[in-house]
Amino acid sequence: MKIADYRREYTQSGLYRADLDTNPFQQFDRWFTQAIKSDYPDANAMTLATVSATGKPTQRTVLLKGYDSKGFVFFTNYDSGKGHDIAENDQVSLLFSWLQVERQIEISGTAVKLSSADSAEYFHSRPESSQLGAWASHQSQSIESREDLLKQLNEVTERFSGDTIPLPEHWGGYLVVPNTVEFWQGREGRLHDRFEYTLSDKEWHMKRLQP
Incomplete structure (x- = not known):
């Protein structure tokens, strides 16, 4: 067709x-x-x-x-x-x-x-994973691999572990x-x-x- x-x-x-x-x-x-x-x-x-x-x-x-x-x-x-x-x-x-x-x-x-x-107010209503993602991703910037992105996520997860995640x-x-x-x-x-x-x-x- x-x-x-x-x-x-x-x-x-x-x-x-x-x-x-x-x-x-x-x-x-x-x-x-x-x-x-x-x-x-x-x-x-x-x-x-x-x-x-x-x-x-x-x-x-x-x-x-x-x-x-x-x-x-x-x-x-x-x-x-x-x-x-x-x-x-x-x-x-x-x-x-x-x-x-x-x-x-x-x-x-x-x-x-x-x-x-x-x-x-809206940021803190989001799931914790979404809050962490906002910190981890430098949106629209290039990155070599997904593994590098997950590394950034792991870094911010450790950084804010046990604390309230602040608004970026x-x-x-x-x-x-x-x-x-x-x-x-x-x-x-x-x-x-x-x-x-x-x-x-x-x-x-x-x-x-x-x-």
Whole structure:
């Protein structure tokens, strides 16, 4: 089968203005809650797109760890590739791609560092192995072998043995404060439903987009 011939129709549902909340955060909560209740695998996984100061775009998958009327939260190593990109250009995009239910949500906005206190609160809620991993891995840096990585892990495990593992200075959270949010629902014949919320003068305005 040719890849160009690989396709399927999206026929599960439709999306109308009357279906949508006037507030994009409330609408996100509605869809996200439905995804969680339907046992959608990794419903909180989202693609994070960043652009460096030189204009190089990069994407990777991160996990949503919180959201409210201020924005959407994820955690990472500030010395990673994404951390360097955000330090140079704080404009980012998030994409939730729930194709099993024929839905996508795209969020664009500004990434702002969380406070050390907020980052520490989440850090200490993680499993100890994840806390140690944040210390052991110099994220995005090259390494000769997995054995060397495990050696680094053993070193920090011994270092913090019996003690509370502190929050690394290079690790923490970001809040993505959105200025646009788009909800996409697949439809038959590729005539998909798309609604975009745009923030203007502190108010959200919604419009239907052509597919």
